[in-house]
Each structure stands twice: as C-alpha cells, then as structure tokens.
Amino acid sequence: MGLAGKVTGLDLWLSRDQSHNKMAVTQKNVDDLGLTDRVNLVTGDMTKLNFPDASFDVVTSSFAFHNIKNEQARINAVKEAIRVLKPGAIS
Structure with a gap:
C-alpha cells in the first residue's frame, strides 16, 4: 500500500452477519487509528x-x-x- 495508499471498506453493515457490525463503530476505529485520510467506508x-x-x-x-x-x-x-x-x- 505504501505511504500514499488508500483503502475502501465496503459492507452492507448488517448486525445479523456480525455482531455490532455498524459503519459508525468501524469509522471510530479508523479515526482512533489516525487513518481517516486514508480509509473510505461505503455501504455496498x-x-x-x-x-x-x-x-x-x-x-x-x-x-x-x-x-x-x-x-x-x-x-x-x-x-x-x-x-x-x-x-x-x-x-
């Protein structure tokens, strides 16, 4: 990925598939890790x-x-x- 790499995380965000699966929870993890400028979460x-x-x-x-x-x-x-x-x- 390198220093300029970007990540797109895609999910349907259904808690029936994984307990507590929510975009907001994942976004908080991204933010806490200081990766907000490199990670884009989408529903799809x-x-x-x-x-x-x-x-x-x-x-x-x-x-x-x-x-x-x-x-x-x-x-x-x-x-x-x-x-x-x-x-x-x-x-």
Whole structure:
C-alpha cells in the first residue's frame, strides 16, 4: 500500500452477519487509528460493486463470501472482485 495508499471498506453493515457490525463503530476505529485520510467506508453489495472496472490494486475479503447463501450470487461476487481489480493486481 505504501505511504500514499488508500483503502475502501465496503459492507452492507448488517448486525445479523456480525455482531455490532455498524459503519459508525468501524469509522471510530479508523479515526482512533489516525487513518481517516486514508480509509473510505461505503455501504455496498459485493455481488454488484459500484466501482469502475480496474479500480483497485488489491481486493480482499474477510467473513463475507460465506454470508452469501445463493451460489450464483457468490459467483457474481467473485466476478465483481475480479472486475474491479487492475490488470496484474493482487487478489
């Protein structure tokens, strides 16, 4: 990521998926760590990402794909992750 790196955190922010999962809680953690200028939190669905093609150098997921119960929706989420990756990027 380097000193100039930026991070976009995307979630539906549903507490049923993870206890106390709220954007405000995550934003407080970002602020407390002094990363406000480098982290942008957004609400979104990983099966249809609202980002242009080839937007990111890295895509990572933790505790997200397993929450998608429908097989086709899981496949769509993987395709979306690939779509928003820059050529030669890391996934």
